[in-house]
Amino acid sequence: MDLILKVWRQKNNKDNGRFENYKVKANEHMSFLEMMDVLNEDLLAKKEEPIAFEHDCREGICGSCNMVIDGRPHGPNNGTTTCQLHMRFFKDGDTITVEPWRVKAFPVIKDLVVDRSAFDRIIQSGGYISVNTGQAQDANAIPIEKDLAGQAFDAATCIGCGACAAACPNASAMLFTSAKINHLGLLPQGEVEHSKRVQAMVTQMDEEGFGMCSNTGACEVDCPKEISISNIALMNRSYVGSVFGSDKGS
Amino acid sequence: MKLDGKTPKGPLDDKWTNYRSKMDLVAPNNKRRLDVIVVGTGLAGASAASTLGELGYNVKCFTFHDSPRRAHSIAAQGGINAAKNYQNDGDSVYRLFYDTIKGGDYRSRESNVHRLAEVSRNIIDQAAAQGVPFAREYGGLLANRSFGGVQVSRTFYARGQTGQQLLLGAYQSLSRQISLGSVKMYNRHEMLDVVKIDGKARGIIARNLLTGELERHAAHCVVLATGGYGNVFYLSTNAMGSNVTAAWRAVKRGAYMANPCYTQIHPTCIPVSGDYQSKLTLMSESLRNDGRVWVPKNKEDVMAIREGRKTGNDIPEGDRDYYLERRYPAFGNLVPRDVASRAAKVACDEGHGVNSTGLAVYLDFSDAIQRYGKSEANTMGNHSPDAATIKRLGTAVIEAKYGNLFEMYEKITGENPYIFPMKIYPAVHYTMGGLWVDYNLETNVPGLFALGEANFSDHGANRLGASALMQGLADGYFVLPYTIGTFLCNEIRTPKIDPNAPEFEEAETSTRARLEKILSIKGNQTVESFHRRLGKIMWEYCGMSRNAEGLKKGRQMIRDLKAEFHKDVFVPGTQTEFNPELEKALRVADFIELGENMMVDALDRNESCGGHFREEYTEEGEAQRNDEDYTYVSAWEWDDDQPILHKEELIFENVELKTRSYK
Numbered sequence: 038m039d040l041i042l043k044v045w046r047q048k049n050n051k052d053n054g055r056f057e058n059y060k061v062k063a064n065e066h067m068s069f070l071e072m073m074d075v076l077n078e079d080l081l082a083k084k085e086e087p088i089a090f091e092h093d094c095r096e097g098i099c100g101s102c103n104m105v106i107d108g109r110p111h112g113p114n115n116g117t118t119t120c121q122l123h124m125r126f127f128k129d130g131d132t133i134t135v136e137p138w139r140v141k142a143f144p145v146i147k148d149l150v151v152d153r154s155a156f157d158r159i160i161q162s163g164g165y166i167s168v169n170t171g172q173a174q175d176a177n178a179i180p181i182e183k184d185l186a187g188q189a190f191d192a193a194t195c196i197g198c199g200a201c202a203a204a205c206p207n208a209s210a211m212l213f214t215s216a217k218i219n220h221l222g223l224l225p226q227g228e229v230e231h232s233k234r235v236q237a238m239v240t241q242m243d244e245e246g247f248g249m250c251s252n253t254g255a256c257e258v259d260c261p262k263e264i265s266i267s268n269i270a271l272m273n274r275s276y277v278g279s280v281f282g283s284d285k286g287s
Numbered sequence: 288m289k290l291d292g293k294t295p296k297g298p299l300d301d302k303w304t305n306y307r308s309k310m311d312l313v314a315p316n317n318k319r320r321l322d323v324i325v326v327g328t329g330l331a332g333a334s335a336a337s338t339l340g341e342l343g344y345n346v347k348c349f350t351f352h353d354s355p356r357r358a359h360s361i362a363a364q365g366g367i368n369a370a371k372n373y374q375n376d377g378d379s380v381y382r383l384f385y386d387t388i389k390g391g392d393y394r395s396r397e398s399n400v401h402r403l404a405e406v407s408r409n410i411i412d413q414a415a416a417q418g419v420p421f422a423r424e425y426g427g428l429l430a431n432r433s434f435g436g437v438q439v440s441r442t443f444y445a446r447g448q449t450g451q452q453l454l455l456g457a458y459q460s461l462s463r464q465i466s467l468g469s470v471k472m473y474n475r476h477e478m479l480d481v482v483k484i485d486g487k488a489r490g491i492i493a494r495n496l497l498t499g500e501l502e503r504h505a506a507h508c509v510v511l512a513t514g515g516y517g518n519v520f521y522l523s524t525n526a527m528g529s530n531v532t533a534a535w536r537a538v539k540r541g542a543y544m545a546n547p548c549y550t551q552i553h554p555t556c557i558p559v560s561g562d563y564q565s566k567l568t569l570m571s572e573s574l575r576n577d578g579r580v581w582v583p584k585n586k587e588d589v590m591a592i593r594e595g596r597k598t599g600n601d602i603p604e605g606d607r608d609y610y611l612e613r614r615y616p617a618f619g620n621l622v623p624r625d626v627a628s629r630a631a632k633v634a635c636d637e638g639h640g641v642n643s644t645g646l647a648v649y650l651d652f653s654d655a656i657q658r659y660g661k662s663e664a665n666t667m668g669n670h671s672p673d674a675a676t677i678k679r680l681g682t683a684v685i686e687a688k689y690g691n692l693f694e695m696y697e698k699i700t701g702e703n704p705y706i707f708p709m710k711i712y713p714a715v716h717y718t719m720g721g722l723w724v725d726y727n728l729e730t731n732v733p734g735l736f737a738l739g740e741a742n743f744s745d746h747g748a749n750r751l752g753a754s755a756l757m758q759g760l761a762d763g764y765f766v767l768p769y770t771i772g773t774f775l776c777n778e779i780r781t782p783k784i785d786p787n788a789p790e791f792e793e794a795e796t797s798t799r800a801r802l803e804k805i806l807s808i809k810g811n812q813t814v815e816s817f818h819r820r821l822g823k824i825m826w827e828y829c830g831m832s833r834n835a836e837g838l839k840k841g842r843q844m845i846r847d848l849k850a851e852f853h854k855d856v857f858v859p860g861t862q863t864e865f866n867p868e869l870e871k872a873l874r875v876a877d878f879i880e881l882g883e884n885m886m887v888d889a890l891d892r893n894e895s896c897g898g899h900f901r902e903e904y905t906e907e908g909e910a911q912r913n914d915e916d917y918t919y920v921s922a923w924e925w926d927d928d929q930p931i932l933h934k935e936e937l938i939f940e941n942v943e944l945k946t947r948s949y950k
Contacts, residue, residue, distance in 0.1 A: 049865075066560045068699075074565055074815070081813045081868070086859050089867055091353065093526040095566045096695070098451055099357045121698050146497065147865050154474065157354050161466040165459035166418050170338040170764045173409070173416035177373060180427025190420040190445065193452060197356055220418065227418050 038063050038129040042076060044088055045136045047145050054145065056134075065125035069112065070095060070102065072124055089148040095120040097261065100196030103203070104149055105136040110200035110259045118198065118261040138203035142210070142246040153199050155245040156213060163237035164217040166227050179225055186224075193220035194262045201256035201264075207248030212256040214242045215272035216264050222275060232279035239276055290543075290922055290935040293725040294398040299941045303402040306726075307769055311776040318343035321775050322506035322783065324491055326478045326533050328355030330450075330756060331739025332512030333457035334763030340464030342768055344775075347504055348461070348470050349493055351477040351528065351870070356458045359514060359526040360759060363450025364571040364692070365434065366442035367414075367756040369407040374431050378439040380404045385942060387754060390436045390623055391719070391747020392897035392912060393944045394546070394920075396937060398726060399744045406765040407757050411443055413764055417456035421445050434752035435572055436623035436949075442753045447571055447691045453756055457763070476502070477870060478533045479801075480794045481509060481540045481735060488735035489784045490791065492798045496870060499863040501798055503791045505784035508734040508774055510767065511537060512759075515718035515740035517550065519878045519885065520830070521822020523715035524556060524569040530874040531881050534722050534741050542730045543922035543933060545723035545743035547881065548889035551750055551898050552831050553716035554627035557699055558647040567714040568699055570650070570692055572752045575620045577655035577685065578709070580627070581607045582639035582648050592641050599641065599649050599708040610634055618949040625749045625898050625910075626949060628713035632831050633908070635712070642710055651708035656681035713831065717755060719746040719898060720888075723922040723935075727770035728762060731922070734774055738762035743920070748897025802862045805872050810855030814872045817852050821875070824848065825882050833889050834902040842886040849879045880925070887930050888921055914944050 040061050047054030061079065063072040070092050077087035093101040102119040106112035112122045127133065135149065143151040193216070201212035218235055221227030227234075250269055257266040295306040313321065321344055325336040328350040336348040352358060370383040383404040388395060411429070415421060421443050422430040431440040445452040464470040473493065479501070480492040490505040516531035517523040538544050555570045583589050584606050591597040610630055612619045622630075631648050634640070641647050660681025664672035672680075682705050686693065696704050722730050722737035724744055729736050739759040746754065785791075828841025852875070860866040894917045895901045895910035904911045920935040 064561070064563075067563055068565075071563050071565050075563055078813060078815060081815075081857060081859065084857070084859065087868060089865065093352070093357055093528045094359060094362045095527060096362055096568050097698075098362050098448065099359070099526060101353070101357055117698065121695075123698070123701070125701055150865075153353060157356075157462065157472075157474075160459060161462040165463045166416065167463060168413075168416045168460075169341045170334070170413060170460075170768065171409070173412035176371075176411045176415035176421075177428050179415070181423055182427055183423045183425050186420050186423045186427075189418075190452075193418075193420050193455065194448065196451075197354065220420070224418050224420070226416055 038065065038124065038127070040127065040130070041132040043132060043134045046088070046148055049147055050144050063124050065123070067124045068095065068120055069104070069106070069122040069124065070120050089150050091150050092120060097121045098196060100198040103138050103151065103198055103200070105138065105203060107134050110138065110203040111261050115258065116261060116263045118196070138199055140199065140202045140208040142208065143199060143202065153197070155247070156197050156199065156210070158245065159210065159214055159238055159241045160217065162241035163230070163234040164221070166221060167230060181224060189220050189223040192216040192223070192264060192268055195264055196262060198261065200259045200261060202247060204255040204259035205248065206253060206255065207251055209250045209256070210242050210245070210247040211250040211269045211272065212260060212264060212266065214238050215268040218272050218275065219268050231275065235272065235275045235279045288731065288933055290723070290731065290933050291725060292396060292935055293727060294396065295726065299397060299401050302398050303405055310769065310773055313772050313776050313779060315343050317779040319345070321345065321778060322347065323508055323510060323771070324349070324504055324506040325510045325512060326491065327358065327512035327514060327741070328352070328458070328461065329358035329360035329512060329514055329739060330454055330457055330759030331741070331763040333358070333454065333461045334760050335510055335512060335738055335767050336470050337457065337460035337464045338764055338768045339771070340467070340469035343469070346464070346470040347473065347506065349473045349476045349478060349491070351475065351496060353474055355461055355472065355474070356455065358454060359529050360454045360756070361451045362526065363756055364447045364569065365573045366432065366444035366449045366753040367410065367453065368434070368441050368751075368753045369411045369443060369757065370404050370441060371408055371411060373429060374440045376439045378441050382439065383407060383441065386437045387745065387751060388747070388942055389947060390751040391749055392947055393747065393914070393918070393939065393942075394549070394896055394937065395745055395747030397939060397941055402766065403745050403758060403761050406761045409765055410757060410760045414453055414456050417460060419445060419452045419456045432573060433576060433621070435575060435621045435627070436618070436751045447689070450756060453760065457760070478513070479536060479798045479873070481537050482790050482794045483540055483732065484784070484788055484790045487733045490786065492794050497865050499861070499866065501795050503786040503795060505786040505791070507778045507781060507784060508736065508771065510736040510738060510771070511722065511741050512738040512763065513741045515721065516878070516881055517715045517718050519821065519882050520715040520825045521819050522559065522564065522567050522826070524553060524567050527566060530877070532874050532877045534737070535877040535881055537722060537730065537732070537735060538925045540732065541924070542732045542735060543723040543924055544720065544884055545920050545922045546720040546748070546888065547885045547923065548829065548892060549719035549748045549898050550715060551624060551717040551719060552628040552713045554624055554631055554713050555650060555711045556714035556716070557696065558642055558710055558712040559644060568695070569714070569716060570696060570709065570711060572624065574650060574689060574692060575627070577688070578620065578650040578652050579609055579654055580611050580620055580631070580648055580650055581609045582634045582641060584608045586638060589639055589641065593643055593645070599651065608634070608639070615949045622949045623749060623751060625900075628831060629900060631713055647710040647712045649708040650711045652685055652704070653708070656685055659684035717750055719743065719748060719750055723920065727773050728767055729770070729774060736767060736771060738767055748899055802869065802873070805856065805876065806858050806862060806869065808854065808856050808858070810857050812855050813857060814868060814875050817848065817856060818875045818878070820848060821845070821879055821882055825885070829882070829885050829889055832900045832902050835890060838886050838890040842883055842890070845879060845883045845886065849883070852876065852879060884923055884925065884930055888923060891921060891932060892917055912946070918944070
């Protein structure tokens, strides 16, 4: 299949950036990133600079890849990362627009690569359970109801890619933040620090310059792990509870 | 040089406890004055860095990723072993030890493996306390499943994302230490050299990948937890960034590479579909609990399938060869990975492969769907269910167990595995070889430690499923934090290491020269094209089966490729900017040399054991070990012309060396 790619090129954070058009020959069995590999090999053959993009595991779990494809983070399919998107979902002759995450708190480094270290700092502010190595009791000493463990797991499945913030018109990181808060807060091990954690992580999230949530639901739709927006509601309840001391979030 | 494994004396059961109880310690006030560098933030690196930080050391931690959470441990699917015996099925520390030694085809060190089995139990406790959401039973207690090569159920899991959840646990611990200031984190930094002063590892040269700046980082010792080198084959289940550079740079500074030819080819991966392909995707081994592996008996059926005239479903039961069940009745579809992979290769080499490339076999769930469907119907009181009901109920059970894997398969292949049997083929997955380390996980370079997949220590010639996560976390949480003290207790009077020492100067200058040279070639071939060619040579001559003639030829081809690479590679841009092509070029250059070392090692080992299968050494088609002559660890000192072999004899005091039979 013959495609035209309209790709965002930006030399560095100071550069203004612009779209450039490229022709590329692909086939339907390729993944989107393999198609990008082909384009980059073409550019290198012409001694031109390849397009910089993040990628690593290429099986949808590391959270590295991050392209806005035709206006949607990770492209047209639900529950799919960019690396898992295959060209069979495009047609011969298509023009495809490829952009980086557009989020103030994720400055562009080069082309499609952005700096997502804000997410690391949110986790560092409290996204953990304070247990030193060796302090743990026997793992079966705390039984956890199967459904509750499943609910915590659903939140824990976040890959930290940032699609939620990229999809949000306010560039909010509330889905990411709430997923970690609920993963830990729903479990008895994490409940002890829950109030403190909610306050610290929400504060850090705000300091990083992410916007607020206005319930558009775009984050949930574009999350490649389909993390539910109800996590945000739960976080908000915990936050209010932690401020007024009436709720432990469970 | 005589290699001393430093195995403690005494009975196997007590070695670690006694050793740990009597080793010299570093007092808390002295820990604060000691600096430790940890390179890598996968399970081994993140757990080591956070634990060392908790203990009070000053830790500097490095990753080439944009965040420590992206390390490739995140992609491990199936699970983590631990000798908890929660299932009351006869498991014990000794049994896990024995299974691991046997699974490794008697090519690992007894003392290290026993210690691994002992601390396996603490890992599960630690992870649960961190909030890792392991699978649970209705009673709220932890669930287990079984994996290949063993007859007990000791694998803990978190759906098909066990590695992700364990890594996030370690990452969160690490994040806590970063926030407390005991660990300083350097993201997007790649280690390009080890710096030795008076023979001891005292720091690294790291490249800031955003600015290209070369930085000197000094410490009292250096810990490498930089993963495996499966990407030497180009196509593997490893992440695109996984590389050997940190370990290989240590080798260039005198560390020994042990057993580099031991590579694990995983039997259940999605087959290759075209030349543009960049990586292969694993389908968890847990699928073999319910899937049956087969190929058509008749070549006419094979042709019809390849040409799309038939599907697997059209082949009647009698015309199918369930070759694992036929050849290995005792373990059937649950034979260890090396055995399952070679059997698939044999089936395809004999012309029974079921896709257009001829390199695929079926993994079929239709029997499991029938079995589960009938059982579910029975539970509901329906004792004569019709075929559609059975199928519907059975499919639901399979979906609950493996849903995310089936979904992943369909995303990649575009084929529905609930309807058509999956097509799978072996792919490079893990490397048992790695830097040589003693019982303290210290390499032959004093003060240089290696953990996790980067070392060679625990898996012998073949790794059992669900043991990689166990080893990475054992090394990082429960072994290194103790054993590092055996080196550091003699360093408490050593002042801060000076990054302006001439050794740092030399290392930085030679690294810069290496970068400039590779950029100055300005040839006509891309880095990727060299990597692809290297992979083809490795797969052809040092892959699932090897022979002396091919290894000699392969070695020469690699030497030629190396010469061509340094004459004709094209790397755009400069070194003082964000330049992913340059990063790749440096890694491929190191892979090429490692590839040669692998060929040399495979040629030296005139036997078949585990993942190393030499065609000349077989008995009735099965691997034939030679315990008389090859019960040793091969530790290679690198030399551009002829690497030098150092042997560490393996001494077995507690297990009897037997032919590994799964029949």
